[in-house]
Amino acid sequence: MTPVTPVVLPDDLIAELLSFLPVKSLVRLKCVSKSWKSLISDPSFVKLHLNRSSTRNPLFTIGTLHIAAIPIAAIPIDDVDDRGLEVGYSVVPYSLNCLIQNPLFTLSVDPYHHLGDKECSLMIGSCNGLILLAGGDSQLGYFRLWNPATMTISPNFGYFVRFHGSATHPFPFLGYYNFTFGCDNSTGTYKIVASNYNPDRQHRMNVRILSFGDNVWREIQSFPVVPIHSYFGENDVHNAVYLSSTLNWLAIHNDFDYDIKNLRVEQFVIVSLDLGTETYNQYRLPRDFDEMPSALPIVAVLGGFLCCSYFYKETDFLIWQMKELGNDNSWTQFLKISYQNLQINHDYFGDEEFNHEKIKYHFQLVPLLLSEDADTLVFKNSQESHPILYNWRENRVEQTKVTTSSTIINDNGSSNSTFWCSTKVYFESLVSIF
Numbered sequence: 001m002t003p004v005t006p007v008v009l010p011d012d013l014i015a016e017l018l019s020f021l022p023v024k025s026l027v028r029l030k031c032v033s034k035s036w037k038s039l040i041s042d043p044s045f046v047k048l049h050l051n052r053s054s055t056r057n058p059l060f061t062i063g064t065l066h067i068a069a070i071p072i073a074a075i076p077i078d079d080v081d082d083r084g085l086e087v088g089y090s091v092v093p094y095s096l097n098c099l100i101q102n103p104l105f106t107l108s109v110d111p112y113h114h115l116g117d118k119e120c121s122l123m124i125g126s127c128n129g130l131i132l133l134a135g136g137d138s139q140l141g142y143f144r145l146w147n148p149a150t151m152t153i154s155p156n157f158g159y160f161v162r163f164h165g166s167a168t169h170p171f172p173f174l175g176y177y178n179f180t181f182g183c184d185n186s187t188g189t190y191k192i193v194a195s196n197y198n199p200d201r202q203h204r205m206n207v208r209i210l211s212f213g214d215n216v217w218r219e220i221q222s223f224p225v226v227p228i229h230s231y232f233g234e235n236d237v238h239n240a241v242y243l244s245s246t247l248n249w250l251a252i253h254n255d256f257d258y259d260i261k262n263l264r265v266e267q268f269v270i271v272s273l274d275l276g277t278e279t280y281n282q283y284r285l286p287r288d289f290d291e292m293p294s295a296l297p298i299v300a301v302l303g304g305f306l307c308c309s310y311f312y313k314e315t316d317f318l319i320w321q322m323k324e325l326g327n328d329n330s331w332t333q334f335l336k337i338s339y340q341n342l343q344i345n346h347d348y349f350g351d352e353e354f355n356h357e358k359i360k361y362h363f364q365l366v367p368l369l370l371s372e373d374a375d376t377l378v379f380k381n382s383q384e385s386h387p388i389l390y391n392w393r394e395n396r397v398e399q400t401k402v403t404t405s406s407t408i409i410n411d412n413g414s415s416n417s418t419f420w421c422s423t424k425v426y427f428e429s430l431v432s433i434f
Helices: 011-018 023-029 034-041 043-053 096-101 356-360
Strands: 059-069 085-095 104-107 122-127 130-136 140-147 157-161 178-184 189-198 204-211 217-219 241-243 246-252 268-274 279-283 298-302 305-312 316-322 331-338 365-370 376-381 388-391 396-399 401-404 415-419
Touching: 011 034, 011 043, 023 034, 023 043, 034 043, 059 096, 059 122, 085 096, 085 122, 096 376, 122 178, 130 178, 178 241, 178 246, 241 298, 241 305, 246 298, 298 365, 305 331, 305 365, 401 415
Parallel strands: 104 401
Antiparallel strands: 059 085, 059 415, 122 130, 130 140, 140 157, 178 189, 189 204, 204 217, 241 246, 246 268, 268 279, 298 305, 305 316, 316 331, 365 376, 376 388, 388 396
C-alpha cells in the first residue's frame, strides 16, 4: 500500500485563504496550533484581513434606546435623567445587505451591545472595525475603544473636563467639545480630535488631539475656517467624516447668524485635517454648486469616495463624488434624483403656522450608506423616524422599519426604540484595541 503523502500548504497561501474568513472563525482557529495563532495575530495578516473585510459584506451600526420609568429614590441620581427615567443605549452592528433584502425586521439586541455595561453612554465613531465610546458624568468624561468582533475593550483613557475647569487642570475645556476619530494609516496610529467653538478667539476653534497610547492631549492649530458642526453640537449630520487618514467637515468662511438664508455659496468649503501631518487642507464644493439650496449641503463618504450632496432648485437632489481625494477639480456628479422619485413632500406638517418657506429650510435629507453594487442608497430624512431605501437603477423607494425585540411598554413603563443619529459604516476586523 502506497503511503499517503501529506499536503503541506505554504504559509502565504494559508494566510491568503484565512483572510476571507469572518473574525469569529479566525478567533476560534487561533486554537488550532501555535503557528496559526502566530499567523492570525501577525500585523501583516491583520492588515490583509482588514482590506478584505472592508470590501466584503459591509455592515453599519444601529443605535437602540431603552427607557425605563424608575423612582428617582430607587437608584443613584447619575443613572437617571431629570424626568426620573433610566436611559440606556446599545450599538448593534448589522448587515447592509440584510437591510436591503428585508427592510422591515425586528432587531434582537444582545446584552453584550449595551453601552451601560461598558460604563459608556455615547458612540463617537467607527474606524477600521474599532468603535470609540465615551462615558463619564456631568463633570468628567473619558473614552473606551471597543472591537465588537473580537469582544475586546480598552480601559478608560483620555479623561477630559466637560465644563470650565480650573486653570491648573491639564485640559480645561471651554464648554462642550465635539469629538471624532480616525487613523493615520502611515503609522497605524489612531487619534481623537476634540474641537470647540470659541467666539472669544475671533470666531476660531480650540482644537486638541490625542494619539492612542500617548494619553496626552495636545493643542494643534485652529481650523482656518469655521466647521458647520460647531453650531449644532454632537451627533449632528455635519460632524466630520473619515476617509484615508483624513477627517473632513463642511465649513464656512467667516461667521453667520444661524440663518441659512443669509449664507452665500462662496462661503462654503470642505476643510480636511490630515491625521499624519496634523495640518489642514481646504477644498471647493462642486462647480455646479452655484446657488443656495433650501438646506445646508451634506459631506459624506459613499462607496469609498468623499461626497457632497444638496438640494437643487427645489426639484432635485444631487450627489457628487470627489474621484481623487484632495483634488477639487475631480468632482463628478454621481446621481441626480428628482423629489418626485424620492417621494419628498416639503409640506408634510400640514399646519397653517408652518408655511412652505419655513418648512423647506428645516428639511434634511442625509445619504447614510451605499450598497456594494452602488445601486441602493440609504437615506435619513427629517420627515421619517426610519431611513428610506432608494434603488436608483430601478427608481424604487422602500420604507424601512426596524423595531427591537421588546417594544411593548411593560408594567414598569419601559420601552425600546431605534435611532439613526449614530449610524456609521462598520466592518469586522482583527485590529487590536491595545
